[in-house]
Amino acid sequence: QSALTQPPSASGSPGQSVTISCTGTSSDVGGYNFVSWYQQHPGKAPKLMIYGVTKRPSGVPDRFSGSKSGNTASLTVSGLQAEDEADYYCCSYAGTNNYIFGTGTKVTVL
Amino acid sequence: EVQLVESGGALVQPGGSLRLSCSASGFTFNNFALHWVRQAPGKGLEYVSAVSWSGDSTYYADSVKGRFTISRDNSKSTLYLQMNSLRPEDTAVYCCVKDHSGSYFDYWGQGTLVTVSS
Numbered sequence: 001q002s003a004l005t006q007p008p009s010a011s012g013s014p015g016q017s018v019t020i021s022c023t024g025t026s027s028d029v030g031g032y033n034f035v036s037w038y039q040q041h042p043g044k045a046p047k048l049m050i051y052g053v054t055k056r057p058s059g060v061p062d063r064f065s066g067s068k069s070g071n072t073a074s075l076t077v078s079g080l081q082a083e084d085e086a087d088y089y090c091c092s093y094a095g096t097n098n099y100i101f102g103t104g105t106k107v108t109v110l
Numbered sequence: 111e112v113q114l115v116e117s118g119g120a121l122v123q124p125g126g127s128l129r130l131s132c133s134a135s136g137f138t139f140n141n142f143a144l145h146w147v148r149q150a151p152g153k154g155l156e157y158v159s160a161v162s163w164s165g166d167s168t169y170y171a172d173s174v175k176g177r178f179t180i181s182r183d184n185s186k187s188t189l190y191l192q193m194n195s196l197r198p199e200d201t202a203v204y205c206c207v208k209d210h211s212g213s214y215f216d217y218w219g220q221g222t223l224v225t226v227s228s
Contacts, residue, residue: 003154032213036214036215038155038215045218045219045220045221046155048214048216051210051213052213052214057216091155091214093213096169097160097169098157099145101157103154
């Protein structure tokens with residue numbers, strides 16, 4: 001299976017919003033409400049930011065939100081802050097213990 | 111505090127073998143499935159393998175099926191990945207990842223680097 005499609009980059013000024021898309025198929029993103037998003041700073045392990053399409057783990061700022069429409073999921077970061085600059089990966093369950101990651105998006109805070 | 115600490119990464123020649131370990135603490139180890147996810151240098155995340163809480167059920171990505179074997183020792187709170195017939199394209203940082211309810215990954219280790227090169 002191919003990786004989920006994300007834009008290579010996204011950017012915004014401090015305080016602005018940025019939205020990252022994650023496009024799959026009806027066999028993964030569209031077929032399950034098991035989309036999660038991970039933030040990765042350089043040299044660090046990925047960190048869970050969103051799970052179950054829209055849910056935020058405790059400790060994740062409410063500036064981060066998730067949504068899904070059809071085969072495309074989205075992560076929105078509102079009120080961008082310098083520490084939000086990182087790589088972001090979506091991930092979807094694809095059945096039978098299989099998971100697929102997105103291609104990754106580098107978010108730059110201008 | 112949940113901790114996942116990988117070890118065993120090394121430089122190995124194509125066709126060689128390596129065994130990775132992941133020592134876990136801070137949670138009830140035998141209650142959760144575990145996964146391996148890898149990241150090639152400068153590339154994105156790739157899902158590799160999974161093992162159920164009991165060790166009875168396993169899953170492998172097509173790219174490693176038949177070459178890698180995942181296992182766990184619940185008495186030692188340790189996850190393993192036996193890697194055989196290694197290829198240059200297996201070069202990556204391998205991360206041990208804790209499952210939450212079978213739908214997402216809630217904790218990640220820092221990873222261990224495997225380099226396959228002659």
